[in-house]
Amino acid sequence: MNVKDIGEFGLIDRLTKFLPIKDENVIVGYGDDCACVKVGNNLLLLTIDIQVENVHFIKEKVDPIDLGWKLSTSNVSDVVACGGKPKWALISLGLPKDTDIDFIEKIYFGIKEAQEYYGFYTIGGNCSSSKEILIDMALIGESDVFISRSGSKQNQYVYLSGPLGCSKAGLELLLMDKVEYEDFEKELIKKHTKPIARVDLVDIIKQSYACIDISDGLSSDLYHVSKQSNVKIVLEKEKLPIDENLKKFCLKYNKNPLDYILTSGEEYQIVLISDKELPLFKIGYTEEGFGLYLDSEPIKERGFNHFK
Numbered sequence: 001m002n003v004k005d006i007g008e009f010g011l012i013d014r015l016t017k018f019l020p021i022k023d024e025n026v027i028v029g030y031g032d033d034c035a036c037v038k039v040g041n042n043l044l045l046l047t048i049d050i051q052v053e054n055v056h057f058i059k060e061k062v063d064p065i066d067l068g069w070k071l072s073t074s075n076v077s078d079v080v081a082c083g084g085k086p087k088w089a090l091i092s093l094g095l096p097k098d099t100d101i102d103f104i105e106k107i108y109f110g111i112k113e114a115q116e117y118y119g120f121y122t123i124g125g126n127c128s129s130s131k132e133i134l135i136d137m138a139l140i141g142e143s144d145v146f147i148s149r150s151g152s153k154q155n156q157y158v159y160l161s162g163p164l165g166c167s168k169a170g171l172e173l174l175l176m177d178k179v180e181y182e183d184f185e186k187e188l189i190k191k192h193t194k195p196i197a198r199v200d201l202v203d204i205i206k207q208s209y210a211c212i213d214i215s216d217g218l219s220s221d222l223y224h225v226s227k228q229s230n231v232k233i234v235l236e237k238e239k240l241p242i243d244e245n246l247k248k249f250c251l252k253y254n255k256n257p258l259d260y261i262l263t264s265g266e267e268y269q270i271v272l273i274s275d276k277e278l279p280l281f282k283i284g285y286t287e288e289g290f291g292l293y294l295d296s297e298p299i300k301e302r303g304f305n306h307f308k
Contacts, residue, residue, distance in 0.1 A: 027146055031228065033078040033213060036146045045141035047078040053132040061174055064103050066193040068110025070266075071137050074215065076118045077197035077268040079141035081213040082148070083206045085199070086120035090138045094130030107135060118199055145206055152210035152229035152273040158284035159208075161198050161270040163243035164218055165260030166191035173249075184245040195268045204280070208272035217263040222271060222292050223301040229273075232289030235299070239283045262299065 003011055012030070021029040027036040027043065034045040051071050053059055076086045091111070095104065115121060120139065170192030173185050181189065197213075205211050210229050212221045226233045242257050250257045272278075273286060292299045 028148055032148050032150075033081040033211075034084070034141070036082065043084075043143050043146055045079050045082050045084040045143055045146070046138070047075055047141075048136065048138040049074040049078070050134060050136040052134045059103075059133065063193065064106035065110040065113070067135075068107040068112075069114045069194055070110075071107075071135055072111050072114030072118065072120075073195050073197045073268055074266070075137050075139035076114070076120070076199065077213040077215065077270075079139060080197055080199055080202055080205065081211050081270060082141070082143065083145050083202060083211070084141035084143035085202060086118050086139055086141045088140045089115075089120055089122040091122055091125035092134075092136040093125070093127045094132075094134040094136075095127070096131060096133065097129055099133060111137075118197065147205055147208055147211045147272075148228070149210050149212050149225045150228040151208075152225060152231050152286055153275075154231050154286050154288045156209060156273050156275045156286045157278075157282050158222075158233060158235065158286065159272050159274060159278050159280040160218075160241070160283045161201055161272075161280055163241040163246065163261075164214060164267050164269060165246045165257060165264045166243050167195060167266045168192075168260050168264035169246055169249045169255075171266075184248045187245050188249060192266065195266060197268050198270050201270055201280075204278055205270065205272060207276050207278065208274040211270060211272040214265070214267040214269045214271060216265045218271065219262045219292060219299050220265075220301050225271075225273065226290060226292055229286075230290065231286040232291055232293065233273075233284060233286055234293045234295070235284040237295055239281065241281050241283075262294075 006014065016030045025038045027038055029035055034047040037044045037046065049071065051057055051067060057067055075089070079086045111122065166188050170188040170190065173181065173189050174192065210225050212225055214221055222233050240261055242261070246257055246260060249255065
């Protein structure tokens with residue numbers, strides 16, 4: 001059996017069994033957007049994410065400033081989804097020996113921009129040689145409450161912080177290598193290359209029972225919530241917001257917007273579940289049972305999965 005036979009989440013499930021957690025200060029370990037540790041009267045949120053050349057980015061097609069920003073955003077979004085604010089980061093670099101110094105410095109300029117926007121500091125790291133560029137960030141956040149994926153109950157509302165699908169469309173446009181792009185296409189590409197974590201929603205997220213950021217795709221990420229909360233999640237098709245630029249893209253290239261809304265990863269919008277009326281898009285509800293449904297039809301878990 002190979003890694004590709006079990007996929008990313010199957011691998012995680014197998015490996016974490018080797019490392020049981022026997023520490024009463026660990027509030028949440030594996031299986032959420034962040035781990036959560038109690039230190040004194042404080043809750044620390046810990047997450048880690050990586051950008052690997054030719055997996056997450058193609059060097060010739062990426063602005064290194066955007067790469068540094070995106071690495072930061074993916075980590076910040078995890079902390080935000082758990083109800084916290086980012087505080088401190090550690091960075092590890094793996095670099096081929098012939099890497100242009102200017103390229104790496106621009107990555108760090110992007111990280112600096114993100115630090116100033118999101119309000120955290122990089123305080124250490126590590127460096128090694130490697131065959132391809134990889135840059136890894138571990139981020140620590142703080143909160144007075146931990147919002148997990150597992151707290152949802154039946155008869156609650158499903159909320160979404162913004163339209164989805166633009167990142168996937170932007171990536172497809174980027175890979176077309178067009179000489180010229182229309183203005184709406186440039187906007188979609190920007191959604192993929194420079195996404196923004198929803199730090200503005202921390203106080204709203206704290207009013208939810210369960211929350212997750214859209215990093216792998218709405219269907220995949222909500223499947224995790226359904227599994228960990230043990231509820232059935234029903235999305236209402238007519239309530240799913242559609243970005244105007246995505247509409248133009250799908251019309252031009254004969255695509256189905258729904259496919260993009262359900263499967264687009266690296267969006268970093270927030271989907272949460274609450275029994276309160278919140279100023280977000282109300283896109284569905286929970287009920288007794290299990291699984292993810294679009295109206296009355298079951299939705300397969302579709303989204304990005306490493307090794308598949």
